[in-house]
Amino acid sequence: MFIGIRLRLAACLLLLSTPGLAAKKVDLDYQLRFLPASAEAEVQLTLAKGELVQSVKFYLPKAEHYVAFKADGQWTEDGRGHATWTPASGKASLSYRVRINQLEPSGAYSALITADWALLRGDDLVPAADVVLYDKVELVSRLQVELPKGWKSVESGWPRIGPNRFRIDNPAQSFDRPTGWILAGKMGTRRTRLGETDVTIAAPIGSGMRRMDTLTLLTFVWPHAQAVFPRDPRKLLVVGAGDPMWRGALSGPNSLFMHAERPLVSENGTSSLIHELVHVLSGIRDTDASDWISEGIAEYYAIELLRRAGGMSEERYQQVRKKLTLWSSKVNNLRGEHATGAVTARAVVLLQELDLEIRQRSAGKHSLDDVAQGLMRMDRVNTESFIELSESLIGKPSKVLDSKLLRLPKAKPAA
Template structure:
């Protein structure tokens, strides 16, 4: 074959292998300006070509956090909890204000703004919405912050593409919105690369966050987490603050919050830090009154990963199991919409026993890790799914799972 013929053949093959169409990319820019004097953020959605979006129907909730809507095209509210934006043609915009601080009713907050900083979830800046997008169109979303005078920095769990600008890209969603934790203001941050993940631990200055302690524990635990969870985020943001923020941990996409007074390893031997890390890495969601699965797995690995990293002796492990038995002694069922602490403790014991059974039945070839990876492939996991995956791995019915606890 001549050189010319080879070139023509190569060109033909490239043409045949190319996609028949490519999505038309349209920019969607989120702009956020914090207003500490009114405990609000002003949010603008700027759409490059309004005709690419037929409508966006927002779920505004029932707490009255959103106000002052202004839009090109049209904005309609059928009721206080829902609003629909129809952008129209050409460049289009929607702006509104959202209250930042969220009291929990016990004097604590799970989002808060002060004169010096704001700590909140991006999910609240841009509420969830049903997107009606013109076929063949793809939105390219970016998030940019205009910070008040004196505020130095902003952190999110998304890749930074400018000083205060981030690229929002979630392949699982048609409508890319800036989910996950956001922290802005006068901040102190520490960074490290663990595996293939850029990790940032950040908190407002003066909030007593033990940034280096957190990075040190994660450095020991990370290789063992990699063995269990096959997908690592490109970026992980850990934020924190002290009272009156809620005294616990709260996970979100690519990020989680830890109260700065929480110990890295509690007196009962578990780690709230690793618990929230497992939620972020596993992304296991449950259904059919099976909250015990996601909470049980997070707590199971909060113990197990520290143990595998050499941070726990066999004697200490058995002492923890004894405490779990005492705590969960009155639990007669794991099923429910929300797993209590006692239910989670009983779930951990079940998972530890199941791990032993799987290893014994498969001559050490499989373990609870394989069950976890199977659950990660599901959109949502039920108790029935959990039992089926476990029994498929061990090749038969499970004695551990044949219990009224799962009914």
Template sequence: MRSAVHAPTRLLMLLVTALYLLLPGALQAKGLPYQLEYRLEFLPQSGQALVTITLDKGELLRSIRFDNLPERYEDITASGKLMVSATEVLWEPEAGSASLSLKVKINHERDPGEYDALMTRNWAIFRGDDLFPAVKTRFEDGAYAVATLDVVLPPHWTSVETGWPRKKGNTFRINNPERKFDRPTGWMIAGTLGTRRGDISDTAITVSAPKDSAVRRMDVLTFFTFVWPELQRAFVQTPDKLLVVGMGDPMWRGGLSGPNSLFLHADRPVVSENGTSPLMHEL
């Protein structure tokens, strides 16, 4: 006569079997985060930036694909398998540490004689969207990035500002919750700068411009102290950090917004005669 297996014992056996079957996947999941490091080095003499993308676990990404822009990109190299055509770049990273680098032209005229991206001997103003390619990726299931941006400045440049939180020195944490392959976007400024900072409610606000700029940095910060409570009531959630970049000619004579950041020409008023605010418009 067979002995009956009690219900609690049977349940325990089922749980042990399930855990045993799930164990390999659980162990594998621990390795799915990967380090994604962006490195940005300015080359003022050539008007370019050297962009390097490094992965610590190349095996988690099957392929990275982005549009080739020959008028802006050159000297594209990579470890692993790289295919470059006139219209597209396809990179299949090697296992372990893998990297891709390219030189990117910074200067861009939005209108004749007016720039929405410019690098001079002493400073650079640009959007990360224009330097770091927008990529299409194929991942191993569950892979996600822990991303940083490290900026290398020319010897006489003193600082860099972005709309991303500073980790230390010239390294910033990049976290796009909606992306598995984080990308440093938004306005950025580097060089010999004049910068003012203030904390308003839960937002760290930075106003930065080249030292020789006529940007009224303290006027901008003071204006924010008055309007920020209204912004919070209207939008409920406000960013952890906001960067305002300014400069006069030959930059574009207007305002342009970006993720966690905006640009405003030095000649644009904080509040116009008709009571409107270019600054508020971009926010």
């Protein structure tokens, strides 16, 4: 009897291990070619086995930026910002051109291509899409970049697997896109390895980017950032450029942008570099008018990590706190889809108070760090789940979070 059971078990294990039941891997190759003369990029997606992909539905919020679509298979546009590609069998490609330059209302560019370089987000090269795959099919995505004559190299936040070639792998997505910041052209770089992460600082030559200053600050705060946000991306890319690029800072997958003239540490004691680094490492995403959480956490640790690294005395920290309190004194509610600077400042003050409350009421066993690590594990976080998580550490209702600041404003009655 036992021999029969063992034989049947062995047969089952053999069946489960056969290649026929394993996931079928299908190559998805992105080819990117920059066209400085027309301020465009040419993008081509190639599936090695188109018959294993049922459809790819693209979202085109800026449809005018994408032109000259050519597809192997069926390509349909609904006129409402959606387009669907049904690939042909065998090797199937979709190609189009993308307008790169994006001029903001301020007169600065959030994406730009010149005769010597291009700086943009890969999210705009390949728009977001929903892919429908046949059973047990997995896409293996790579990006190959063709550079214009005279351009030196290209950098992205994804691991390099060859000359101007990158492996795109996001386990959370079935349709891997080359998201995050991309810089190509005549550039200067500085590189190091921090923990398990390869860090690259890159900017166009002559842009005034303080590459070594940036690398030094990251080196100081990295161990403290890792202690709070125990996530080790394989690569982190920091890109920068001067005018006419947008004079701000913005994170993306495995990457972030900072204007070359933006200070690493501002006069009010915060750091845009560390703020965006926290966004990259934490991956915290909010919903339900709770942008104060992700922005507040990023700004809180932009100050706190500097402090822990020895870059801020206790006296300076208290001065920073006073300035934040004064700046946000007129804020009476934190809820909203996009937190303003004053709202973010008020959120930082609240988080500082919450950290003290958690430490005191848990007898030093917990702190806001534990809240931040809990938020990292959530797909989306809102104000209610933030309060629930915080109070689970305190063991009772929070006095700090029992505040009108966190209640949704009442809708105004219709006229």
